[in-house]
Ligand code: NAD
């Protein structure tokens with residue numbers, strides 16, 4: 001039996017369903033939540049080849065009318081405005097109306113792109129997330145952020161558009177390349193550090209999850225969605241001045257700088273950059289006296305145990321401290337020129353602060369880099 005997690009947003013409450021065997025049963029799971037049985041499915045070519053036949057058969061058996069199937073090339077390159085146009089034309093060419101639901105079947109790229117298309121097509125079509133990467137199941141499919149990249153930066157054009165329902169079928173993770181699975185764990189570990197007891201579970205069961213243990217994966221997805229949806233319900237549009245959704249940026253000030261330095265060339269997956277960012281955030285917290293000195297070692301030991309990079313030295317190229325600091329000062333989350341960090345007092349005790357001396361960050365990057 002799948003677990004059902006309510007996301008109690010004031011305007012529209014919806015459910016995240018986590019379990020195995022959900023794709024073949026999609027018709028029954030979706031129909032109570034959608035205005036009609038008309039759907040348009042958006043996927044990428046790799047995911048479509050592996051998982052679309054099962055979803056299609058399940059929906060057709062349940063009497064669904066699949067108006068369109070739109071497939072984009074796999075990869076971050078598809079998250080752009082010209083591809084948004086392709087997806088919109090593909091959805092609307094077949095005569096979709098406002099009661100036709102857009103289903104995203106894929107990772108975070110497909111979810112962000114299809115979700116943005118659903119937000120703007122006909123000024124808003126119902127949207128369903130069927131995430132197929134660990135990263136999308138534990139992070140991007142929950143929270144309602146959708147969008148594409150611009151030359152000016154990542155995710156700079158987008159909309160908040162909450163799904164009617166999220167189906168996280170953990171069976172789909174069996175076909176995910178091992179490196180993509182591990183990268184998703186970077187966000188699970190982040191959620192563990194934000195939540196507390198989940199961190200200890202990560203330390204105990206992370207290696208089993210990365211070996212493909214279905215029960216461990218199910219638990220990781222469910223508890224991550226529980227943590228993230230709780231944060232999102234409390235701060236739907238990232239408006240809380242302290243805490244709130246900003247806490248989800250733990251490790252991300254560093255991660256964004258590392259990714260930007262690589263020019264998003266695929267050297268680093270987002271979750272790998274986040275893993276290194278978590279190690280750096282723990283180190284910075286310890287250096288500033290916010291947490292016990294054992295924390296950085298403990299965080300890095302766990303990341304290494306699941307096969308993730310834990311420090312800058314673990315990455316396939318070097319990074320200059322000055323260049324990274326320059327990137328961090330330009331991060332879109334920088335307000336009034338002050339870099340904002342999420343730091344830790346311990347697991348389950350994260351806080352946001354702009355009160356971090358640049359010299360401390362630079363010294364850390366120099367020592368760790
Ligand atoms: P992705 O969607 O590119 O998927 C990674 C790769 O795995 C792709 O090549 C894809 O074809 C393949 N794949 C997906 N599912 C598969 C499966 N079950 N079996 C085999 N192959 C499979 O990347 P991602 O890591 O899922 O998502 C990254 C994106 O998510 C980024 O664009 C990021 O900005 C976005 N994101 C959004 C949010 C949000 O809140 N909206 C949060 C975090 C990240």
Ligand code: ZN
Pocket residue numbers: 139187252270274
């Ligand atoms: Zn992230």
